[in-house]
Amino acid sequence: MSTGPVLDIRELTTRFDTRRGPVTAVDRFSLNLGSGETLGLVGESGCGKSVTALSVMRLLPRPAGRIAGGRILFKGKDLASLPESRMRRIRGNEISMIFQEPMTSLNPVYTVGFQIVEALRRHRRMHRRAAREEAARMLSLVGIPEPGARLNDYPHQLSGGMRQRVMIAMALSCRPAVMIADEPTTALDVTIQAQILDLMNRLKAEIGMAVMLITHDLGVVAETCQRVAVMYTGRIVEAADVRTLFRRPAHPYTVGLFQSLPQIGGRQGRLKPIPGAVPSLLRLPPGCAFQERCFRSDGQCRQDPPWTAVGPEHWARCWHPMEVST
């Protein structure tokens, strides 16, 4: 399927300077994204998914946030050290991003058409007329009826679902190689969610891009992704293809995630929330960050657990992964 990764993140570390000290929101994060692949990045709220995405885009809130280490290789360039002016030519052009909040992500004082045309003119050096035609084409591509008329609409005249379609149209207008979608459906109601996910699946094939889909919803992952990585307190704790992860999760945290969900992957039984709470990033225990909540932890877990191959293309960061051999 792939001809080598289009995005190769190696040991990415992102820190925030806060009043209570430095916080490592993303910790030695390594992951690659094959071209044309959809990869799911899952984990509870606050585990560092958005910060990972913003690091790749180099859109971390300044001055608090900064990439403190690692490399982000895209088409042979390291985005982590690219000058801002060159990064600007990549953003919205070769890598684009859509956000969780369709209601607030579009500028209220400009028409939808203006905001799409702006991206096209910036990166494609298109003339106004041509850019408007292209913008209308994008709107029809994302399933917005009467695209020519909608170009003149202001964001507040559109529903949340429609706005997210506009965001997608805008993000895809320059045919990026990679799209990062940060919880694109979380703020939408269920029927609209399904429509947007369908749309993203279709467009991904049409444009031939790779997608990094960030979500805390394993159901969304099951429907859209080929591979999935699970994050906990800034680190990837497990990675596998979707079928493997859903059938035989190896990391105790992933197991806990499934047990706390109703009927994912046909798994029946009582809901069992993971005991305890996610520890503060300011006070992580030495070794495995999950140890205080883990049903398999022992003294060894106070050492940093190794990134262990537990099956073909299946890894877990754990001293005592679940038995996954077939």
Added chain:
Amino acid sequence: MPLGYIAKRLLQLVAILFGVSVVVFLMLRMIPGDPAQLLLGEFANPEELARLRTQLGLDRSLPLQYGIYLQNLLQGDLGNSIRTNTPVAAEIWGRLLATLELSLAAMFISTLVGVGAGVVSAVRPHSAWDYGAMFFALVGVSMPIFWLGLMLIYLFAVKYPVLPMMGRLPMGLEVPAVTGLVMVDALLAGQPVALWEAGRHLLLPALTLATIPMAVVARITRSAMLEVLNKDYVRTARAKGLSEAAVILRHALRNAFLPVVTVLGLNLGLLLGGAVLTETIFSWPGLGRYVVDSLMGRDYAAVQGCILVFAAMMAVINLAVDLIYVLLDPRIRVNE
């Protein structure tokens, strides 16, 4: 822009002006004593008083009197000044344009400098620039206009005499009045020397009048920009790969203008009050000075006319602010 909304606001404007005319009309009638006596002063002789009473219609019923007053008003007749015995309307018109020129210049300076300083402060918060600009803004809002005007005169007209300290043009220099705004008229007449001189005369009074609104605008722009820069749509603009200038000016500032315009609108009364003081300090032949002189000279017709014009100005400016607001914010456009 919705025509229905504009029509509605224009009707409101007419209603307000009507109300103001009633108040101004009643003001003179409600003063205890005989208005004719008041107008002519205590040494007037009985024939004169009687003639004025008939002329003012004081021997008729109050509603009828108002009818006559309104009729005159609609014809642009605000009565005659007792000091000069010339029509008040003509006096006011010329001075109104002088005030307008001063106020426009002050608005221009305060918006340009205020918005610029606010934006730079917000983009580099807690920098030396930010602290410096906000310190000056704090000093600026609490600056007594009178003192500021006198200090500017002392510095730039007395100690280092580089700028004139009174009037609109040097003695003997004149431009043909077309618009009544001297700088514009000089431009229209193709008189560069007059344009230069008019600008020099305008500078100190305009700076004096501009200082407080400039400080207010700088502070509001800064806080509005700080808020807007955190909005999701600004992040979207960056995610599109736009240049930082486009992000800040096109996406953030355009939204930050909304609160700035609102507060400016609310502060217009202050600006007018400031104009009265400024004109007095710089002998600027505008409405502010005229109203002061008229009050001193108990020139009631003139005072009445000025109040009417001030009220009309406030109403028109408020309308303009609202329309600008509608232009700036598409969300209002549709709701109305």
